[in-house]
Amino acid sequence: MQLSLLNQLRDQNPVILNISNFVTVQDVANGLNSLGASPIMSEEIAEADALVQMSGAVALNLGAFTKQQLAHIQKTGELANKYHKPLIVDPVAIGAVAYRREVAEQLFQQFQVDIIRGNAGEIAALAGMDWQAKGIDAGEGDGDKVTIAQAAANQHHCVVILSGPTDIITDGTRVVQVKNGTPLFQLHVGSGDMLSSIVAAFAAVSGGDYFAAAQTACLVFASAGELVASELPAELPGTFAMKLIDELHLVTVAEVERVARFA
Ligand SMILES: Nc1ncnc2c1ncn2[C@@H]1O[C@H](COP(=O)(O)OP(=O)(O)O)[C@@H](O)[C@H]1O
Ligand SMILES: Cc1ncsc1CCOP(=O)(O)O
Numbered sequence: 406m407q408l409s410l411l412n413q414l415r416d417q418n419p420v421i422l423n424i425s426n427f428v429t430v431q432d433v434a435n436g437l438n439s440l441g442a443s444p445i446m447s448e449e450i451a452e453a454d455a456l457v458q459m460s461g462a463v464a465l466n467l468g469a470f471t472k473q474q475l476a477h478i479q480k481t482g483e484l485a486n487k488y489h490k491p492l493i494v495d496p497v498a499i500g501a502v503a504y505r506r507e508v509a510e511q512l513f514q515q516f517q518v519d520i521i522r523g524n525a526g527e528i529a530a531l532a533g534m535d536w537q538a539k540g541i542d543a544g545e546g547d548g549d550k551v552t553i554a555q556a557a558a559n560q561h562h563c564v565v566i567l568s569g570p571t572d573i574i575t576d577g578t579r580v581v582q583v584k585n586g587t588p589l590f591q592l593h594v595g596s597g598d599m600l601s602s603i604v605a606a607f608a609a610v611s612g613g614d615y616f617a618a619a620q621t622a623c624l625v626f627a628s629a630g631e632l633v634a635s636e637l638p639a640e641l642p643g644t645f646a647m648k649l650i651d652e653l654h655l656v657t658v659a660e661v662e663r664v665a666r667f668a
């Protein structure tokens with residue numbers, strides 16, 4: 406685990422280009438900004454070339470796109486490859502909506518992604534494995550999540566994060582499991598989207614080690630949430646979300662080391 410990447414991220418303040426969804430865009434921007442990165446969002450294809458060039462990494466979120474936005478998403482992914490910028494994709498709800506899955510598979514043929522971050526329902530869909538996803542949520546399945554994540558990573562030649570109560574990070578061969586977190590994440594829409602953009606921020610400062618970037622991002626984000634939850638007097642989703650933004654700013658390497666549980 407390379408926790409020093411957290412300090413590097415804060416020192417370097419990398420620009421992270423996000424094509425977000427209209428539901429969680431502000432959470433994503435504030436999560437990145439609070440942690441120490443510099444978010445920029447865009448909905449205009451005409452500026453894609455300039456924005457990709459100025460960015461340290463690119464995060465594409467497939468949460469709610471129109472056909473016009475899809476052209477923008479594809480162009481931005483291609484430009485990320487052209488300019489050798491780390492490319493992260495969050496395939497929201499592709500396990501639940503066949504159209505989204507087809508679109509995601511088409512996109513993955515147009516550009517090479519470096520890291521895919523999704524919940525079990527989304528990653529199982531990518532791996533072509535049986536799972537009952539439910540909307541944006543992971544849903545239910547009895548397949549082995551490590552096997553599913555490895556299959557998705559091997560099929561897409563990238564690092565895969567299968568997030569949930571335990572985050573599974575794999576490049577197809579190596580596997581790390583981050584056990585930190587809190588169920589309160591599930592009570593806040595946008596937790597996964599925030600994580601995906603934060604993965605991009607770590608990728609931007611990782612020197613190309615996307616397996617290390619993905620692990621460290623998962624550990625920092627889940628630990629920040631766990632630290633917040635441990636101080637709350639009750640299950641308070643609104644307060645949790647607000648304090649999570651604070652904690653992303655305040656959390657130190659030493660605090661993450663103190664609570665870290667991974668194998
Ligand atoms: N039950 C849980 N217990 C602990 N952490 C969780 C739980 N569910 C999700 N998380 C954390 O929430 C964050 C978002 O993951 P997830 O809920 O899988 O994404 P999504 O919102 O896309 O479904 C991750 O950091 C993950 O570790
Ligand atoms: C509710 C909703 N609808 C389309 S995208 C979206 C947000 C998904 O956010 P997350 O996967 O981070 O919970």
Ligand SMILES: [Mg+2]
Pocket residue numbers: 497498523524541597598
């Ligand atoms: Mg999600």
